[in-house]
Amino acid sequence: MDLDNDGKIDILSGSYSRKTRDMAGLFFVLRGTDDGFAPAEAVTGTDGEPLIITCDPKKVTDKICTRPTAVDFDGDGHLDIIAGNFSGTFAIFKGTGDGQFSPQSTWLEGPEGPIRVQSHGDPCVIDLDGDGDLDIVSGQAPGGIVWFPNTGSKTGPPFRAPQTLAVATKHPSELTFGDHWTAPAADTRVWVDDLNGDGKYDLIVGDAVRLNFPPEGMSEDESRKRYEAWMAKQDLLQKKRQSGELDADGFRKAFGEHWKARSEAIRTDGTGFVWVYYGR
Numbered sequence: 154m155d156l157d158n159d160g161k162i163d164i165l166s167g168s169y170s171r172k173t174r175d176m177a178g179l180f181f182v183l184r185g186t187d188d189g190f191a192p193a194e195a196v197t198g199t200d201g202e203p204l205i206i207t208c209d210p211k212k213v214t215d216k217i218c219t220r221p222t223a224v225d226f227d228g229d230g231h232l233d234i235i236a237g238n239f240s241g242t243f244a245i246f247k248g249t250g251d252g253q254f255s256p257q258s259t260w261l262e263g264p265e266g267p268i269r270v271q272s273h274g275d276p277c278v279i280d281l282d283g284d285g286d287l288d289i290v291s292g293q294a295p296g297g298i299v300w301f302p303n304t305g306s307k308t309g310p311p312f313r314a315p316q317t318l319a320v321a322t323k324h325p326s327e328l329t330f331g332d333h334w335t336a337p338a339a340d341t342r343v344w345v346d347d348l349n350g351d352g353k354y355d356l357i358v359g360d361a362v363r364l365n366f367p368p369e370g371m372s373e374d375e376s377r378k379r380y381e382a383w384m385a386k387q388d389l390l391q392k393k394r395q396s397g398e399l400d401a402d403g404f405r406k407a408f409g410e411h412w413k414a415r416s417e418a419i420r421t422d423g424t425g426f427v428w429v430y431y432g433r
Contacts, residue, residue: 296321
């Protein structure tokens with residue numbers, strides 16, 4: 154988006170946390186230039202200070218892992234910043250024009266207080282139902298896609314109760330090898346667009362998954378047996394900790410050695426996929 158209204162496309166990003174006592178996740182912009190983008194700089198409010206989500210200082214998760222998007226949410230001609238966070242709520246910084254924003258944010262509200270997903274909200278702002286106002290669509294840490302319809306109300310809560318657009322696909326309870334995923338799993342991120350040009354909105358969803366493989370040169374049957382034995386030992390360590398047979402330091406040391414042995418039973422790779430739900 155053109156955050157500062159200078160005719161050049163900019164890149165807006167959040168961040169997990171800065172290395173200060175407040176641990177706030179700041180917002181950064183890479184401003185467009187004639188030959189690329191300038192180095193990242195913190196987005197500031199009209200007071201000249203970096204934007205930080207306004208929240209209870211004790212609720213650190215409300216202001217870390219920021220995931221922003223810029224959109225004219227209130228229709229006043231100025232871009233606003235709507236940001237997700239670790240907690241799953243959504244904050245809005247009202248824009249004052251030309252890349253300037255109010256230093257204080259407020260929460261987007263529903264009928265029971267701030268709207269929220271189950272951790273790690275990442276808002277896609279779009280008029281999904283075509284009623285003339287902007288809705289919020291978001292993924293979440295456990296997976297699935299959630300839609301918050303905008304009521305269009307100027308006096309009541311702006312958003313209705315959440316609706317589920319896609320359910321989370323859970324990891325199978327039994328050990329499965331290779332790529333077995335048929336739908337998005339955890340840590341979903343979503344973008345809404347008409348991908349195939351049929352006039353209907355589609356959901357483009359990214360996720361994060363774990364794929365299991367036997368160690369090199371080992372059969373799946375042997376890997377499964379060794380993994381089951383490894384899990385049994387882990388359960389035993391947990392019971393020893395609960396019974397007091399192992400104190401905290403002893404458990405930590407024993408579990409560390411136990412975890413190193415996992416690679417002898419199974420290899421796990423982290424990856425992710427991009428999925429599409431086509432609108433009907």
